[in-house]
Amino acid sequence: MRCLWAGPTVFLSCTAAASAEPELVFSLRSWEGEYETEDIPGGVRITPCTAAIHAIRADGTGLRKVVDLGAVTDAPGCSPDGRWIYFQSNATGRYRIYRCRPDGTEVTSLARDEFLGSRWLDAYGYAPSVDGKRIAYTVHDGSVGNVVVANADGSEPRLVAPELGYTYMAALSPAGDLLVFSGPARDYRLLLAPLPQGEPILLTADHPESFAPQFTPDGRTIVFIRRDGEVYRIGADGTGLRRLTEGRGYVEFRLSPQDRHGSTDAPHLSPDGTRIAYIAVRDGVPNVWVMGIDGSGQRQLTFRGTPCGRVRFSPDSSQIAFVSFVGKYPQLFTVSAEGGEPRQLTNLDGAVYFLSWRPAGD
Numbered sequence: 001m002r003c004l005w006a007g008p009t010v011f012l013s014c015t016a017a018a019s020a021e022p023e024l025v026f027s028l029r030s031w032e033g034e035y036e037t038e039d040i041p042g043g044v045r046i047t048p049c050t051a052a053i054h055a056i057r058a059d060g061t062g063l064r065k066v067v068d069l070g071a072v073t074d075a076p077g078c079s080p081d082g083r084w085i086y087f088q089s090n091a092t093g094r095y096r097i098y099r100c101r102p103d104g105t106e107v108t109s110l111a112r113d114e115f116l117g118s119r120w121l122d123a124y125g126y127a128p129s130v131d132g133k134r135i136a137y138t139v140h141d142g143s144v145g146n147v148v149v150a151n152a153d154g155s156e157p158r159l160v161a162p163e164l165g166y167t168y169m170a171a172l173s174p175a176g177d178l179l180v181f182s183g184p185a186r187d188y189r190l191l192l193a194p195l196p197q198g199e200p201i202l203l204t205a206d207h208p209e210s211f212a213p214q215f216t217p218d219g220r221t222i223v224f225i226r227r228d229g230e231v232y233r234i235g236a237d238g239t240g241l242r243r244l245t246e247g248r249g250y251v252e253f254r255l256s257p258q259d260r261h262g263s264t265d266a267p268h269l270s271p272d273g274t275r276i277a278y279i280a281v282r283d284g285v286p287n288v289w290v291m292g293i294d295g296s297g298q299r300q301l302t303f304r305g306t307p308c309g310r311v312r313f314s315p316d317s318s319q320i321a322f323v324s325f326v327g328k329y330p331q332l333f334t335v336s337a338e339g340g341e342p343r344q345l346t347n348l349d350g351a352v353y354f355l356s357w358r359p360a361g362d
Contacts, residue, residue, distance in 0.1 A: 022058040022314055024321055025066065025076040025085060026332055026355040027051045028348060029255075035351075037261040042142060044261045051353065053087055058319070058334060060345040067104040075124075075354045079152065080132045082358055086110075088124050095122040097137055097154075110135065110154030120146075128152060129172040130217075136160075136179060138168040147181050149195065160193055161200045167191070169212055169264075173219045178236065180213040180222055190224060192236065203238050211251070212266035216293065217273040224266075225251060231267055231278055233295075244295035249281035253309035253323075255330070255351055263353075265309050269293070270317040275337065277311040277320045288322050290337060301339050310352075313337065315359040323352045 031049035038045050052068035053076045067073060069091035077086045084099045100107040111123030119141050126137035135152050138145045139159075144166040150157035161167065165185035172179055179193045180203070187208035193200040204210045209227035215236070216223065223233050229249045234241040252262025267278035273293060280289045282300065286307045291298040302308055306325035313320055320337050323330035326344070329351040335342040346352055 022316075022319075023055055023062070023358045024058060024332060024334075024345070024355055025053060025055045025078065025358060026346075027074040027076055027087075027353045028054050028350040029072070029074070029353045030350040034258055035256040036258040039261055046261075053085065055358075056332070056345055058314070058345075060343065063346070065104075066102070067100050067107065069098070069107070075126075077126070077128065077356050078358055079128060080130060084152075086126060086128060086135070088126065090122075095124040095140075097123050097126045097135075099153075108154070110150070111137065111139070111148075112154055112157060115157045123148075125168055125170075127171050129176045130174045131176055134172055134176050136170040136172050136181075138170070145183070147179065147183075149179060158196075160195075161191075164191070164200065171214050173215045173236070174217060175219055178215075178219070180215070180236075182210055182213060182224075188227075190222065190234070192222075192238075201238070203234055204241070207232070207241070212264050214266065214269060216269055217271065221293075223269060223276060225264075227251060229281075231276065231295075233293075242295065244276070244291065245278070245280065245298070247280075248278070250279045250286050253279075254307075255353070268311050268313055268320075270313040270337070271315055272317040275313075275317070277313055277337070279309055279311060288320060288335060290320070299339070301335055301337075302333075302342055304342070308333075310355055312355055312357055314357050321355055321357060323355065 029049050029051040031047050036047045051072045051074045053066040055066050056063045069089045071091040073089040075088045086099045088097050097110045120139035122140040128135045136149050145168045146162050147160045147167045147170045148157050167181050167183035167185050170181035182188045189208050190203040190210045191200040192203050210224050213222050213224040221233050229251050231244045253265035254262045267276050277290050279286045288302040288308050289300050304324050308322050308324040310323045319334050321334050332346040332352045333342045333344050
C-alpha cells in the first residue's frame with residue numbers, strides 16, 4: 001500500500017509576525033463532485049483536487065493564505081522556533097517537500113533533485129525533529145519507498161537501512177539519536193534504528209500492522225496504532241508493550257464514504273508529556289477523546305454527530321484542535337483539553353485536511 005502520509009509529526013505552525021495568541025496552520029483541499037479514492041496497483045487513485053496552506057488565529061480571527069504552489073500543496077508543519085513552515089506539494093508533477101517563511105516567502109525544496117536522481121520520483125511524509133536540526137521523510141520510486149534523514153535545510157540526506165525494502169512512517173526521537181519507522185518491509189512491524197548508522201531492530205516482532213509511531217517527549221516510550229484500531233505503547237528499549245484502548249474502531253480519516261483508501265490518522269501526544277488525544281468511534285461517529293499517557297482516565301471530549309479527526313494538542317497542552325464535518329466539508333475546531341463546548345474556527349468552501357499549531361510569539 002502506498003500512502004502519501006504526512007506522518008505523526010511534532011508539528012508546530014508559524015505566523016507572518018509574532019503574536020500573543022497561538023495560531024493554527026492548515027491545508028484547505030477542494031474538488032469537484034464526490035471525493036473518491038481507491039487502492040490500485042502501484043498507488044492510489046484519487047479524485048483530482050487542489051489544496052493550499054492557510055493560517056488562522058486560535059480565536060478564529062486573522063484568516064489568511066500562506067502559500068499555494070498549485071495542484072496539491074498540503075500537510076503543513078513548522079520548525080520548533082516558528083521560523084519555517086514545512087509542507088509538501090505535487091505542483092511540479094512529483095511530490096516534493098518544501099519549507100517557506102511564515103509570510104510565504106523563501107520557498108525552498110528540501111528533497112534535493114541531485115539526491116533523488118533518476119530513481120526516486122517522489123518525496124513526502126516528513127517529520128521534523130523536536131530540536132529543529134533534522135528532518136525525516138520518505139522517497140518513492142513508483143514501487144517502493146525508503147526513509148531518509150537529512151538536516152533541517154535538506155542538506156546531507158541519506159537513506160536509512162535501504163536493504164530492508166519498503167519503509168516509511170518515520171519519526172525522530174527528541175534527542176535526534178533514534179529513528180522509529182514502519183512499512184511493508186516487515187509487514188508494518190515497528191523498527192528502531194540508532195543514528196547515524198545503527199542496525200535497525202524489531203520493536204514489535206509479534207505485532208505486524210503497526211502504524212504512525214511517535215516518541216513521548218522524554219524519548220523513553222513510543223505510541224502507535226495498529227490495524228485493529230487500537231492505541232498501543234512500547235518502551236524505546238523494546239519492553240513494556242501495552243494496548244491502551246479497546247473498541248476504539250478508528251485508523252483512517254476519510255473525506256467521504258467513497259474515500260476508500262483514507263489517510264492514516266494518528267493520536268497526538270501533549271507537549272507536556274501527560275496525555276494522549278485520540279479519535280474513537282462511539283455510536284458510529286468518530287469523536288475526540290483524551291487519556292493519560294499510560295492509558296488511564298479515558299474520556300470523551302466531543303459529542304458531535306459528524307465525524308471528527310486530526311487531533312492536535314496546542315503548544316501549552318491546554319487545547320486540542322481537530323476537524324469535523326459541517327455539511328460536505330470538514331472544518332477546523334478547538335476544544336479545551338479539560339472538556340467543554342468546541343469552538344468552530346472556519347466555515348470555508350473546502351475541506352480542512354491537515355493542521356498544526358504554532359506557539360505564541362514573543
